[in-house]
Amino acid sequence: MIEFDRVVKYYGTHRALDGVSFTVPDGCVTVLIGPSGCGKSTSLKLVNRLLEPDDGYVRVNGRPVKSFAVEELRRGIGYVIQSAGLLPHMTVQDNIGLVPRLLGRDKAWRRARARDLLDLIGLDPHAYARKYPSQLSGGEAQRVGVARALAADPPILLMDEPFGAVDPLNRETLQNEFISLQRKLKKTVIFVTHDLDEAVRVADRIVLLQDGLVIQEAAPEELLGRPSNAFARDFVGTDRALKRLGRFSVSDYMSHDTRRVGTKDHASVPVDATLREALSRILAIPSDEISVIDAQNRTLGSISLEAIRRAGCGGESS
Amino acid sequence: MKARSSHIVPIVIGLCLVFGSFIFSVGFREMVLRALFPATRELIYLRTGLPHMLGEHLSLVLLSSVLASIAGFSLGVFVTRPYGREFLPLVRGLSSFAQTFPPVAILALAFPVLGFGFRPTVAALFAFGILPVLNNTIEGIESVDASLIEAAQGQGMTPGQVLLQTELPLAAQVIVAGIRTSVIINIGTATIGATIGAGGLGTVIIAGLVRNNTAFVFTGAITAAGIALATDWLFSRLELVFFNPQDGVRSGHDSTRHSS
Numbered sequence: 001m002i003e004f005d006r007v008v009k010y011y012g013t014h015r016a017l018d019g020v021s022f023t024v025p026d027g028c029v030t031v032l033i034g035p036s037g038c039g040k041s042t043s044l045k046l047v048n049r050l051l052e053p054d055d056g057y058v059r060v061n062g063r064p065v066k067s068f069a070v071e072e073l074r075r076g077i078g079y080v081i082q083s084a085g086l087l088p089h090m091t092v093q094d095n096i097g098l099v100p101r102l103l104g105r106d107k108a109w110r111r112a113r114a115r116d117l118l119d120l121i122g123l124d125p126h127a128y129a130r131k132y133p134s135q136l137s138g139g140e141a142q143r144v145g146v147a148r149a150l151a152a153d154p155p156i157l158l159m160d161e162p163f164g165a166v167d168p169l170n171r172e173t174l175q176n177e178f179i180s181l182q183r184k185l186k187k188t189v190i191f192v193t194h195d196l197d198e199a200v201r202v203a204d205r206i207v208l209l210q211d212g213l214v215i216q217e218a219a220p221e222e223l224l225g226r227p228s229n230a231f232a233r234d235f236v237g238t239d240r241a242l243k244r245l246g247r248f249s250v251s252d253y254m255s256h257d258t259r260r261v262g263t264k265d266h267a268s269v270p271v272d273a274t275l276r277e278a279l280s281r282i283l284a285i286p287s288d289e290i291s292v293i294d295a296q297n298r299t300l301g302s303i304s305l306e307a308i309r310r311a312g313c314g315g316e317s318s
Numbered sequence: 319m320k321a322r323s324s325h326i327v328p329i330v331i332g333l334c335l336v337f338g339s340f341i342f343s344v345g346f347r348e349m350v351l352r353a354l355f356p357a358t359r360e361l362i363y364l365r366t367g368l369p370h371m372l373g374e375h376l377s378l379v380l381l382s383s384v385l386a387s388i389a390g391f392s393l394g395v396f397v398t399r400p401y402g403r404e405f406l407p408l409v410r411g412l413s414s415f416a417q418t419f420p421p422v423a424i425l426a427l428a429f430p431v432l433g434f435g436f437r438p439t440v441a442a443l444f445a446f447g448i449l450p451v452l453n454n455t456i457e458g459i460e461s462v463d464a465s466l467i468e469a470a471q472g473q474g475m476t477p478g479q480v481l482l483q484t485e486l487p488l489a490a491q492v493i494v495a496g497i498r499t500s501v502i503i504n505i506g507t508a509t510i511g512a513t514i515g516a517g518g519l520g521t522v523i524i525a526g527l528v529r530n531n532t533a534f535v536f537t538g539a540i541t542a543a544g545i546a547l548a549t550d551w552l553f554s555r556l557e558l559v560f561f562n563p564q565d566g567v568r569s570g571h572d573s574t575r576h577s578s
């Protein structure tokens with residue numbers, strides 16, 4: 001668990017963080033989001049002590065980060081940044097093996113680990129282990145950045161706009177890979193982004209910041225359903241109800257009654273899709289109901305506009 | 319790349335042979351000079367042998383350049399550390415001011431203080447040779463992307479590891495270029511040392527100027543130029559060996575490598 005306890009941070013006379021408190025539960029993805037300059041990166045760097053707070057505490061597992069030896073602390077926290085931050089004079093496998101090397105792991109172990117991780121992040125070890133960062137695409141470099149952060153198997157990951165420099169299509173792929181990776185690894189993650197769609201997709205919890213203050217700390221559904229003030233409402237936008245539907249799975253709201261599905265149109269929605277996708281597909285057909293299919297194209301039941309509307313209303317304040 | 323260097327090797331060997339004969343064989347030198355300066359009677363400077371002057375010259379340059387490189391590099395690293403950074407503007411200002419000094423002026427300033435001979439010349443060459451190394455060390459280190467350094471720190475590198483494993487490898491090429499400039503300049507400047515009795519290739523050049531003997535001037539100048547070229551070539555080989563054209567440090571060479 002990571003706690004921010006009334007943290008204040010100044011740059012000169014500029015107050016970047018103005019008494020920030022929030023909690024990052026273990027094994028979850030907590031997203032820090034807010035407009036540019038609100039203090040997201042600053043908050044992240046306070047965890048691995050690239051910056052020191054002027055007041056307040058940052059605690060990891062109840063222990064103030066100040067009480068750790070700084071290099072030891074950092075070797076136990078994976079750090080991924082927007083430009084990937086790979087060292088250009090080292091090969092991919094040496095970049096991935098960097099923290100294990102600092103921890104004294106031998107070469108054979110590091111090679112094997114780099115290959116395993118390349119596999120894990122979907123890059124062919126034979127083709128990529130010996131490449132240099134300049135020979136990678138943006139998306140590949142980001143993947144390697146994630147692999148490097150995972151190399152020493154740290155319980156905590158700090159990710160500062162890890163997919164920010166990647167085009168939208170690749171970004172979505174990387175997000176999905178990250179989500180399934182996190183499902184396996186269950187790291188304690190602080191994920192910084194200013195893209196609300198990305199936040200809604202990857203977050204278990206969202207901390208919304210503005211000018212160095214926490215505006216709202218909530219589950220994504222709650223932030224979208226009940227933004228706590230005018231700024232939050234503005235930030236989540238007028239399509240927040242739609243975005244919120246993106247958090248719900250068709251499988252939780254469908255009817256399993258296969259007899260009700262008409263055969264006059266062939267439109268259908270996969271069972272693992274979100275309600276947002278289901279809604280979009282229903283709107284494209286004349287019917288108020290659409291069949292739900294599994295990966296083998298078998299019809300499992302249906303989902304209705306009414307069911308989606310009810311899901312969307314749940315928890316809505318206005 | 320391969321094909322080009324295989325053409326270059328015989329040329330280099332040939333040039334070395336000609337150049338070596340010119341220096342070490344008096345007969346060959348006399349033959350060359352006679353062809354170039356048929357009107358001159360005294361072609362060979364007899365007071366000191368050319369190999370001896372070359373030896374003096376090389377020790378002047380070697381000693382001053384090694385000392386200058388160590389000093390310039392250390393100072394450059396110091397002023398880019400957190401504890402030395404407050405001196406950075408001062409050092410930068412001083413070194414760009416000092417670079418406007420002609421080397422002769424430094425020598426002229428050095429000899430009243432340090433006297434005649436080898437040591438004041440080394441001192442002057444040292445002082446002058448520091449600047450390119452210092453400037454390039456500072457620029458090389460400063461040009462390393464700050465976010466890269468932060469990433470290295472974020473992975474848990476100690477300040478020493480950040481310096482040795484991130485900053486210096488990425489700045490190395492620029493630093494070596496500074497050393498190269500410094501040595502080449504020193505090879506030329508060291509000829510002036512003869513005016514205050516340090517010996518070296520300047521001896522024969524000065525003698526030629528005094529006696530209006532172009533063959534003498536040519537002998538010293540061509541030898542100095544030869545070792546300057548040879549040194550430059552050695553540095554370029556060194557860079558090829560040490561800076562793998564594959565890595566990001568020289569990513570510009572990527573395309574040529576893959577297209578061949």
Ligand SMILES: Nc1ncnc2c1ncn2[C@@H]1O[C@H](COP(=O)(O)OP(=O)(O)OP(=O)(O)O)[C@@H](O)[C@H]1O
Binds near residue numbers: 014038040042043
């Ligand atoms: N090194 C620094 N020196 C001075 N001011 C800084 C420094 N770093 C950040 N700031 C200021 O502190 C504030 C918070 O910066 P921070 O980098 O945390 O923002 P951010 O939320 O990460 O923004 P972005 O989304 O643009 O990355 C900004 O106003 C920024 O201008």
Ligand SMILES: [Mg+2]
Binds near residue numbers: 040041042160
């Ligand atoms: Mg930022």
